[in-house]
Amino acid sequence: MNSHPSLLAAQAAAERATHQHSPITRRERAAADEARKRAETQALHAHASVFGAGMIVIFSVNLVVNLSAGVAGRWAAWWSVWAFLGWGIGLVINALVVRLARLSQAVSSADRANEAGR
Numbered sequence: 001m002n003s004h005p006s007l008l009a010a011q012a013a014a015e016r017a018t019h020q021h022s023p024i025t026r027r028e029r030a031a032a033d034e035a036r037k038r039a040e041t042q043a044l045h046a047h048a049s050v051f052g053a054g055m056i057v058i059f060s061v062n063l064v065v066n067l068s069a070g071v072a073g074r075w076a077a078w079w080s081v082w083a084f085l086g087w088g089i090g091l092v093i094n095a096l097v098v099r100l101a102r103l104s105q106a107v108s109s110a111d112r113a114n115e116a117g118r
Contacts, residue, residue: 007025009039033105040098058083 062080066072 009035033109037102037105037110040101042096044094047091047094051087054087055084 057082062073062078066077067079071077
């Protein structure tokens, strides 16, 4: 997930803004946060798309092999289930990381707004 080009660009922009000597404006911080959120969402969508396409290929190969071997009726012959479970767990973890990062940022933004209002 971290190697997605737009995510890397958003991280680089955030680092440049953080290391500048002038303070970061709220608008700049919000723009960097939005760019990062978009990049993370795009990376998650790419992961989900590759998962879907990959599982279609894996299931198709498993089906053809099982039919040609005459073992399609046996549960043990459906090894594609393990690929689905393993890769699916990775996809769910990716989605949770993206979602929890957004919740964490929402809390941080609310804290910054409360501090600025004091």
